[in-house]
Amino acid sequence: MTQSRSKYDSGCPVAYALDIFGDRWSLLVIRDMAVKGARTYGELLAGWEGISTNILAQRLKQLEEAGIVTKAKDPDNGRSYVYGLTEKGRDLAPVLIEIALWSGRHNPAAHAMTGFLDKIEADRTGTEARMRAGELP
Amino acid sequence: MTQSRSKYDSGCPVAYALDIFGDRWSLLVIRDMAVKGARTYGELLAGWEGISTNILAQRLKQLEEAGIVTKAKDPDNGRSYVYGLTEKGRDLAPVLIEIALWSGRHNPAAHAMTGFLDKIEADRTGTEARMRAGELP
DNA sequence: CATGAGAGCTTGCATTTTGCAAGTGAAAAC
DNA sequence: GTTTTCACTTGCAAAATGCAAGCTCTCATG
Numbered sequence: 001m002t003q004s005r006s007k008y009d010s011g012c013p014v015a016y017a018l019d020i021f022g023d024r025w026s027l028l029v030i031r032d033m034a035v036k037g038a039r040t041y042g043e044l045l046a047g048w049e050g051i052s053t054n055i056l057a058q059r060l061k062q063l064e065e066a067g068i069v070t071k072a073k074d075p076d077n078g079r080s081y082v083y084g085l086t087e088k089g090r091d092l093a094p095v096l097i098e099i100a101l102w103s104g105r106h107n108p109a110a111h112a113m114t115g116f117l118d119k120i121e122a123d124r125t126g127t128e129a130r131m132r133a134g135e136l137p
Numbered sequence: 138m139t140q141s142r143s144k145y146d147s148g149c150p151v152a153y154a155l156d157i158f159g160d161r162w163s164l165l166v167i168r169d170m171a172v173k174g175a176r177t178y179g180e181l182l183a184g185w186e187g188i189s190t191n192i193l194a195q196r197l198k199q200l201e202e203a204g205i206v207t208k209a210k211d212p213d214n215g216r217s218y219v220y221g222l223t224e225k226g227r228d229l230a231p232v233l234i235e236i237a238l239w240s241g242r243h244n245p246a247a248h249a250m251t252g253f254l255d256k257i258e259a260d261r262t263g264t265e266a267r268m269r270a271g272e273l274p
Numbered sequence: 275c276a277t278g279a280g281a282g283c284t285t286g287c288a289t290t291t292t293g294c295a296a297g298t299g300a301a302a303a304c
Numbered sequence: 305g306t307t308t309t310c311a312c313t314t315g316c317a318a319a320a321t322g323c324a325a326g327c328t329c330t331c332a333t334g
Contacts, residue, residue, distance in 0.1 A: 008161070010185035013240030013250055014168050014233060022161050024145070024292085031151050041311050048147035052293050057312055067243075079301040079310050088243045095239055096151060098231045103150030106204075106225045113150055161321085178282050189322050194283055216281050216330040277333080284327070291320065296313100303308070 020066045021092075025051050025059050027099075030068065030092055033085050037137045040080055063089075085134075093131040097124060157203045158229075162188050162196050164236075167205065167229055170222050174274045177217055200226075222271075230268040234261060 006019045021027045032038040032047045045056055060083065063069040068089040074080040097120060104110050104117035120127045130136050143156045158164045169175040169184045182193055197220065200206040205226040211217040234257060241247050241254035257264045267273050 008186050011246070011249060012168070012185055013237040013244065013247060013254065014164060015186055016240040016244045016247065017236045018161060018164060022159075022164065024155060024159050027151060027155060027159070031149070042309090048149055049145050049152055053312070054294090054314085055292070077302080077310090081311075091239055091242060094235045095232065098235045099154045100150040102228055102232055103153040105228060107150065107153045109148075110150060110153065112148060117150065179280090190283070191285085191323090192321065214281085214331085218282075279332085281330085282328090285325085289322075293318075296315085298313070301310080304306085
């Protein structure tokens with residue numbers, strides 16, 4: 001089955017990626033799963049930046065369609081679902097890491113995170129592995 | 138002088154970055170400068186994806202305010218301006234590279250770029266250096 | 275020095291996306 | 305069996321985007 005292509009798709013790899021997460025919220029949802037270990041709708045909704053509920057629902061559906069996110073019924077709780085990252089989603093770890101390092105270098109207000117970012121920089125491979133495994137928080 | 142903070146800024150480095158380029162077009166403009174060597178408004182307007190002129194003007198202003206892009210009068214042509222990337226802008230090279238590699242791994246339609254992406258992967262440091270120097274195209 | 279053709283925007287307006295608040299349905303908890 | 309809780313959906317106002325047209329300033333040409 002062929003994925004529907006956006007009108008912006010030029011064949012450029014950067015454009016393909018922006019087609020999937022080139023908006024205000026998608027990468028933050030992915031970050032909440034990869035870094036904070038968020039697994040339910042409620043946890044994602046309570047993220048640091050305050051996404052609104054309709055946007056979260058829409059983004060989760062789009063990310064699921066794009067093969068980034070999985071959704072499954074929680075076997076222990078019939079009214080809850082468990083969201084997770086696919087391999088494709090976990091593979092975004094290096095992107096998140098480079099973005100965070102860039103911000104650390106250039107955001108003058110980022111001093112609170114300096115220690116954290118220094119650790120990432122000192123052990124990028126390990127950080128990436130732990131992020132993929134969902135062991136960061 | 139203090140930069141104005143968006144209402145989304147949570148202190149997270151990823152959120153800081155998305156505040157600057159978390160939209161459909163900003164990263165494509167940066168890519169056109171970093172990878173294609175675009176230097177004028179007209180060259181940027183003629184990019185692969187077809188940005189509209191009012192959006193391009195607005196993004197260039199925002200990116201300039203964010204310290205990513207510089208704008209100077211063209212000394213050789215009074216009716217033209219020369220745009221360029223600051224150090225902060227060139228530092229986005231690793232982000233662009235990771236995004237491109239991710240797309241190469243996961244976009245089934247990316248076969249046309251495979252050779253190019255393989256070369257990036259084989260010599261990431263060199264690619265990054267050439268991108269920073271504006272020597273990629 | 276008038277004329278015309280770029281280059282680099284700005285403006286107006288229709289369409290789309292977003293944000294906020296309130297509401298819904300089904301499953302737990304009490 | 306009534307009330308909470310979870311995961312959404314819906315309605316509507318506000319903001320962002322896309323498209324086309326226009327505007328200004330500069331340079332080249334006759």
